Amino acid sequence: MSIDQLDADAYRRVEATLPWLWWSAAVVFRAAGDDRAAVPLLERTRRSAARYPRGLALGDLACVYGYSGELRAALECILELEALVDAAARPGWAGLIRLHLRLSLARAIVAASELRLDAMADHLDAAEVLVEAVVPHPAGSESTWRLAITVARVHHAALSGEGERALRVAESFGRVGQRGEGAAAAGVDRTMQGLAFGARLTALLSAGVPGGVVAAAAEPNGTCRDHHNVCVPTMQALAALSAGMPGVALRLTDDCYRSSDRHNARTRLQVLAVRAGAFLAGGRTQSAIATLDRAIVLADPSGPMSLTLLPSQLLDELIDLFGRQHPRLPDSVTRVAGRPRSGLDTIAETFALLTPREWDVLTALRTGKTLDEIARDQFTARNTIASQCRSIYAKLSVASRVEAVERAERAQAFSLLAFAASRQGALPSDGEFGA
Numbered sequence: 001m002s003i004d005q006l007d008a009d010a011y012r013r014v015e016a017t018l019p020w021l022w023w024s025a026a027v028v029f030r031a032a033g034d035d036r037a038a039v040p041l042l043e044r045t046r047r048s049a050a051r052y053p054r055g056l057a058l059g060d061l062a063c064v065y066g067y068s069g070e071l072r073a074a075l076e077c078i079l080e081l082e083a084l085v086d087a088a089a090r091p092g093w094a095g096l097i098r099l100h101l102r103l104s105l106a107r108a109i110v111a112a113s114e115l116r117l118d119a120m121a122d123h124l125d126a127a128e129v130l131v132e133a134v135v136p137h138p139a140g141s142e143s144t145w146r147l148a149i150t151v152a153r154v155h156h157a158a159l160s161g162e163g164e165r166a167l168r169v170a171e172s173f174g175r176v177g178q179r180g181e182g183a184a185a186a187g188v189d190r191t192m193q194g195l196a197f198g199a200r201l202t203a204l205l206s207a208g209v210p211g212g213v214v215a216a217a218a219e220p221n222g223t224c225r226d227h228h229n230v231c232v233p234t235m236q237a238l239a240a241l242s243a244g245m246p247g248v249a250l251r252l253t254d255d256c257y258r259s260s261d262r263h264n265a266r267t268r269l270q271v272l273a274v275r276a277g278a279f280l281a282g283g284r285t286q287s288a289i290a291t292l293d294r295a296i297v298l299a300d301p302s303g304p305m306s307l308t309l310l311p312s313q314l315l316d317e318l319i320d321l322f323g324r325q326h327p328r329l330p331d332s333v334t335r336v337a338g339r340p341r342s343g344l345d346t347i348a349e350t351f352a353l354l355t356p357r358e359w360d361v362l363t364a365l366r367t368g369k370t371l372d373e374i375a376r377d378q379f380t381a382r383n384t385i386a387s388q389c390r391s392i393y394a395k396l397s398v399a400s401r402v403e404a405v406e407r408a409e410r411a412q413a414f415s416l417l418a419f420a421a422s423r424q425g426a427l428p429s430d431g432e433f434g435a
Contacts, residue, residue: 033190059102066109069266070304113303141243161340163207170203198230208343229414244352299332311348
């Protein structure tokens with residue numbers, strides 16, 4: 001064999017190995033939680049002639065783009081992967097299953113973004129069948145894919161208005177859904193850990209437990225600081241907004257609004273949607289319109305799913321306001337109209353109506369004080385406290401102080417109130433809350 005032939009053989013071996021090296025390096029970056037560094041390597045693998053690593057890269061890219069809200073790019077990868085799977089020589093039974101698994105999950109992510117819930121459920125059912133047949137490769141990938149399906153199930157339940165089911169599903173992945181040691185021990189990459197943590201926060205909001213978002217973010221290793229796949233301050237702001245604290249919501253999202261480079265398209269849309277809702281709830285209509293205009297620009301290419309985080313009544317008011325400015329509504333806006341109600345809507349229709357004085361009285365009722373003691377502490381008449389109690393009971397649709405306190409504790413409203421106070425040094429003055 002000549003030197004030239006040896007060189008050619010060596011070159012072919014290197015050429016065949018490189019796509020695997022690029023894809024493996026991308027897997028390492030994703031395991032470290034750095035999707036942005038993984039994308040160029042996956043794109044390079046996508047352009048290679050090696051069909052199997054190219055298929056893996058296409059599936060991973062479709063999921064990454066889908067999670068990021070870049071739906072056009074995700075759909076391009078899905079179509080390319082479909083063509084590769086249909087036309088290419090079969091890369092081996094286990095390999096074909098892995099490609100179909102990625103394809104089913106990517107389709108589910110895109111369907112969720114476009115609020116096609118029936119299609120999303122069908123694709124997740126297919127993915128669950130496929131993941132059972134996957135032999136883990138590389139180590140830990142099976143746990144990651146199982147968690148990815150569970151995360152999607154949480155979002156499906158939340159988008160369907162089934163908050164309690166969303167919370168049950170989120171609890172099923174326990175500490176694996178946090179950015180902590182439990183997930184790392186299970187072999188789950190940090191990107192998926194962040195997405196799972198975001199799904200957990202979404203489930204708490206959908207179930208009508210806004211204070212749980214504050215508690216979850218305060219847990220060890222509970223916060224995500226990259227804002228790329230989940231923006232914790234925005235989720236906390238949404239909890240505050242639902243309880244009638246628009247000023248707190250705006251303060252929480254100020255830094256996120258100014259530093260958009262830390263967010264992907266989806267989390268950026270969440271920031272804008274929450275701020276538009278907070279402006280409207282605070283009576284700043286022109287600011288709400290300007291912010292909503294920017295949000296709609298993002299909602300078209302990234303899907304309207306992020307808009308559904310807002311309480312229904314507030315979202316309907318925003319859509320009506322937008323419709324008065326733009327007679328022809330974009331498809332991304334019309335698809336969120338009439339969406340199923342969630343537990344967050346109940347919070348917005350009850351606790352958001354409480355005045356700051358009523359919050360003070362409700363907090364005092366929790367301690368077991370009598371009306372006389374509360375009146376003395378607040379330097380007011382007993383009849384005034386009794387009147388405020390009746391108002392609290394009416395707004396919360398309860399009949400007694402015990403029921404009022406129990407309802408507030410179920411929503412973890414006292415934790416949310418303490419968090420809001422810590423964010424501004426003191427409780428807001430009259431007019432800061434919704435009523």
